[in-house]
Amino acid sequence: MIPKSLEDVKEIPVEIVDLVKESVINTFTSICGDNPVYIPDSGKSGPVNGVIGNIAVFNPDHTLSLMIVIPKDTAISLSEIFVGMELPFESDDMGDLVGEISNILAGDVAANVETVGFRGQSSLPTATRGSDLTLFMPNKPPTEEMKFSGSTGEFWVNMALTESK
Amino acid sequence: MGKVKALVVDDSKIMRSAVKRALDQLMLAEFEYVEAMDGQDALDKFSNEIEIMFVDWNMPNMTGVEFSKAIREMGDNDHIPIIMVTAEKSMGKVDKALNEGGANEYITKPFTADKMYQTISRYFDDDGNIVGEEEEEEEKSFFKSILKS
Numbered sequence: 599m600i601p602k603s604l605e606d607v608k609e610i611p612v613e614i615v616d617l618v619k620e621s622v623i624n625t626f627t628s629i630c631g632d633n634p635v636y637i638p639d640s641g642k643s644g645p646v647n648g649v650i651g652n653i654a655v656f657n658p659d660h661t662l663s664l665m666i667v668i669p670k671d672t673a674i675s676l677s678e679i680f681v682g683m684e685l686p687f688e689s690d691d692m693g694d695l696v697g698e699i700s701n702i703l704a705g706d707v708a709a710n711v712e713t714v715g716f717r718g719q720s721s722l723p724t725a726t727r728g729s730d731l732t733l734f735m736p737n738k739p740p741t742e743e744m745k746f747s748g749s750t751g752e753f754w755v756n757m758a759l760t761e762s763k
Numbered sequence: 764m765g766k767v768k769a770l771v772v773d774d775s776k777i778m779r780s781a782v783k784r785a786l787d788q789l790m791l792a793e794f795e796y797v798e799a800m801d802g803q804d805a806l807d808k809f810s811n812e813i814e815i816m817f818v819d820w821n822m823p824n825m826t827g828v829e830f831s832k833a834i835r836e837m838g839d840n841d842h843i844p845i846i847m848v849t850a851e852k853s854m855g856k857v858d859k860a861l862n863e864g865g866a867n868e869y870i871t872k873p874f875t876a877d878k879m880y881q882t883i884s885r886y887f888d889d890d891g892n893i894v895g896e897e898e899e900e901e902e903k904s905f906f907k908s909i910l911k912s
Contacts, residue, residue, distance in 0.1 A: 628873050680873075681777060682784070691777060698775045701821060702872050705850030712853050720821055720851070722774075 600660055600716060603761065610740045610759045613714050614662070619744055621706040622755050626748055629699065630679050634748030642743060646754075647729040649673050649692060651700030655708045656762055657718040664707065665733060665756040666700055672751030679750060687727070697723040703755075766795040767893055768812050772805040772827065773819040773848070778872070782817050782848060785879045792891035802830030809834065813843060814893045815886065820849035820860065828864035835865035844886045844893070846870060 600614070601607050619636055626634045648669040655662045668676065670687050677685035677695055685691045700723040708720055735741050739760045746753055769786065773779045779798050786794055797813065799805035802825025805818070816834075818827040825833075831845050845866040849856075852871050860866045868882045888894050 681780070694775050694777045698777055698872075701775070702850045705821075705852050705871070709852035709856075712855075722821060722823055 600759070604660070604740060604759060607740050607759075610742050610757060611714075614711060614716070614759070615742050615744075615757075617710040617714065618662075618664070618707055618742075618755065618757055621703060621710050622744065622746060625699070625703045625706050626746070626750075629676070629702070630749055632749045634746040634753075637745040637747055637752075640745035645730040645732050648731065649687075649696045649725055649727045650731055650733070651696040651703075651723055651725050653700040653704040653723040654721040655704055655711065655716075655718040656721060657716070658762055660716065660718075661760050661762045662707070662711070662716070662718065663758045663760065664700065664704060665758075666696070666703065667731075667733070667754040667756065668696060668699075669752060672753050675750035693725040693727060696725040700725070765793075765892075767792040767814050767887075767891065768795050768797065770797045770799065770805060770809065770813045770816040770818075772799045772802065772816065772822070772830065774800050774822040775819070776800075778819065778848070781873075785874070785876045786817075788876045789880050789884075791880070791884060791887040792893075801825055802827060802833075805830050806833060815883075816843060816845045817848050818845060818866070820847060820851050820856070828860055828866075831860070831864035831866050841865075844868065844883070846883060848872060848874065 600611060623634055646667055646669055651666040653664050673692060674684050674687060680695055685695060704720040708718055733756055735758055739758045741756060741758045743754060743756045771779050771782050783796055797808050799808050801822040818831060820827040827847060834840050846868045847860045847866045848870045850872045857869050860869055870878060870882050886893055
């Protein structure tokens with residue numbers, strides 16, 4: 599299903615993209631209680647003022663990197679639902695929250711992509727906060743970006759599929 | 764009614780708070796918490812006074828499964844319920860936690876207070892004390908014998 603070598607592959611297999619999309623909706627539905635809506639053909643997220651959660655699902659052959667791009671307002675709204683109070687955007691707890699959301703998403707993705715033969719485990723999450731944040735993909739691996747909108751606001755999920763080194 | 768000493772192990776402070784908040788809402792017992800940020804920290808903080816443990820899987824230094832396994836291998840700890848609270852959802856991971864790690868229960872994140880109640884209420888008696896597996900069996904046998912007579 600996933601080519602052994604990704605050198606000549608331009609896109610992430612559609613089955614993987616669909617399963618990640620399903621996991622994003624599952625995860626945010628279970629956290630927020632409402633279904634986030636996938637917004638197709640929405641263009642790039644562009645420079646963002648917010649938090650980016652990074653995590654990977656990997657095995658010895660392939661690494662599926664997930665980056666959740668959460669604008670500041672969405673992050674604050676998410677914190678109110680998850681923690682029961684608005685967390686200050688600049689606090690360590692905000693990074694902790696986005697890391698945990700990334701971890702929960704990766705757990706769902708790992709279980710979901712197993713159904714198409716991608717058996718992997720989750721890395722530890724990291725979170726990056728700032729303004730004018732732009733995602734770069736060195737070496738131009740196959741990538742996919744998806745935009746969602748829910749009760750807490752808009753957010754993006756970027757993924758990249760690379761060979762494990 | 765004494766306090767139940769619970770060890771809450773998660774590298775996320777937010778999740779440790781979420782576990783504690785859910786437990787306090789359930790009113791199953793009055794809890795006293797010991798918090799640890801990974802498996803190694805939890806091993807350092809473990810003592811014979813711990814009565815129940817809530818353990819994340821994916822943590823730096825020592826994973827939740829490695830910690831649970833280490834606790835079970837120490838001996839004389841089989842009666843302490845270990846509840847895995849984790850984002851890992853695949854059946855293979857559940858099997859590994861329960862069989863290899865020696866955990867008693869498995870809850871996936873994000874969890875609700877209801878889900879937590881369904882999972883752990885059987886480990887508490889009406890007075891808010893922990894009921895070990897053996898005591899639970901003894902109670903069942905006792906009630907069965909009453910019903911027979």
